Amino acid sequence: MSDRKNRENRTVTLKCPGCGGELIWNAEAALFYCSWCGSDYTEGETSAFAEPSGEDSRENDKAGEDTGKYTSDADYYVCGSCGAEIICGPNTAALFCCYCNNPVALKGRLEGDYRPDMIIPFQVSRRQAEAIFRAQCIKRHFLPRDFLSDSTLEKMTGLYVPFWLCDCDTDAYIIADATEVVHKVDKKKSVLITRTYNIDRAARFKYMGIPADSSARISDELMDAIEPYDYRFFREFEKIFLSGYFCERYDVDKRQVFPRVKKRVEEGAGEMLLAEFRQYDSVKIKSQKTRIYNSHWRYVLLPVWFMTYTHHGKRYSFAMNGQTGKFAGEFPVSWFKMILCGTAVAIAVGVACYLGAL
Numbered sequence: 001m002s003d004r005k006n007r008e009n010r011t012v013t014l015k016c017p018g019c020g021g022e023l024i025w026n027a028e029a030a031l032f033y034c035s036w037c038g039s040d041y042t043e044g045e046t047s048a049f050a051e052p053s054g055e056d057s058r059e060n061d062k063a064g065e066d067t068g069k070y071t072s073d074a075d076y077y078v079c080g081s082c083g084a085e086i087i088c089g090p091n092t093a094a095l096f097c098c099y100c101n102n103p104v105a106l107k108g109r110l111e112g113d114y115r116p117d118m119i120i121p122f123q124v125s126r127r128q129a130e131a132i133f134r135a136q137c138i139k140r141h142f143l144p145r146d147f148l149s150d151s152t153l154e155k156m157t158g159l160y161v162p163f164w165l166c167d168c169d170t171d172a173y174i175i176a177d178a179t180e181v182v183h184k185v186d187k188k189k190s191v192l193i194t195r196t197y198n199i200d201r202a203a204r205f206k207y208m209g210i211p212a213d214s215s216a217r218i219s220d221e222l223m224d225a226i227e228p229y230d231y232r233f234f235r236e237f238e239k240i241f242l243s244g245y246f247c248e249r250y251d252v253d254k255r256q257v258f259p260r261v262k263k264r265v266e267e268g269a270g271e272m273l274l275a276e277f278r279q280y281d282s283v284k285i286k287s288q289k290t291r292i293y294n295s296h297w298r299y300v301l302l303p304v305w306f307m308t309y310t311h312h313g314k315r316y317s318f319a320m321n322g323q324t325g326k327f328a329g330e331f332p333v334s335w336f337k338m339i340l341c342g343t344a345v346a347i348a349v350g351v352a353c354y355l356g357a358l
Helices: 003-008 043-047 058-065 126-137 220-225 254-277 335-357
Strands: 011-014 023-026 031-034 050-053 075-078 085-088 092-096 103-106 157-185 190-213 246-248 282-311 314-321 327-329
Touching (some): 126 282, 126 327, 190 282, 220 327
Parallel strands (some): 157 246
Antiparallel strands (some): 314 327
């Protein structure tokens, strides 16, 4: 097996220098903490002792030789904590060992073209995410009984989602028909006068950081719903921030997400140009042209809490912004609870009518 394959099959873990336990990113304190001895470390302190595990080991050699027994869209790595072989998909960059629960960043998965430029670390912890999720459910009385069970909440997963951010200059031009209704009143009568205008507007805009998620298996609509992120909290990418969370690398390139970015630019530019027509009573757009140029792309990782729930064969997906806590998702409905509630209301109305007739 080649040296390159050896390097790619190594894992990167963060070990506590005091006790050797695994270090995990604490979103609330913005520190790395050890679950064994309770020690806290800053980003600068952890960078000094983040090391790849399993270098030049026979286990790695064996793993590389045996990869043929797995499908082409899967790979596996050797856990630096317990030595287990961790099976993962081709775009997984960080995960947990299913045997010892050791947080693992997969070496080689975020290198070269796949190395992100920046990352926003999680600022909403798991405890806070569960509290936000429960608060969203309080007013929903027809949720299935087991929806807020501990087993369901255990499925909540912190994931760094790959995004493309686009900076660009835009020339926008719009032509429209506008009407203005004028109400005139004299001593004898009231008159409504409708005036029609042919109008046009042109402007140049500069957009910064238009986001588009770049994972094919993640819902674009769900990601759009939990925006925005505060870009002031971007950090230069370091693997140490992945400790304790899952991570995906992109499998949708810039060319593929460009139509989505262009649509957002056109909609945004159109709204700003239409704001210039507020003095008219109605505006009908006849044509709109948008030209995008000087585009610059950045590849980033953004934090998201995910949870899925299956009810009567239908899968429900929920997402939460791992920085702001903004929540999105469709809630399931328990028809048993709805029928029970409807029956109770019908009985109450019937009793009230009977007593009123006495």
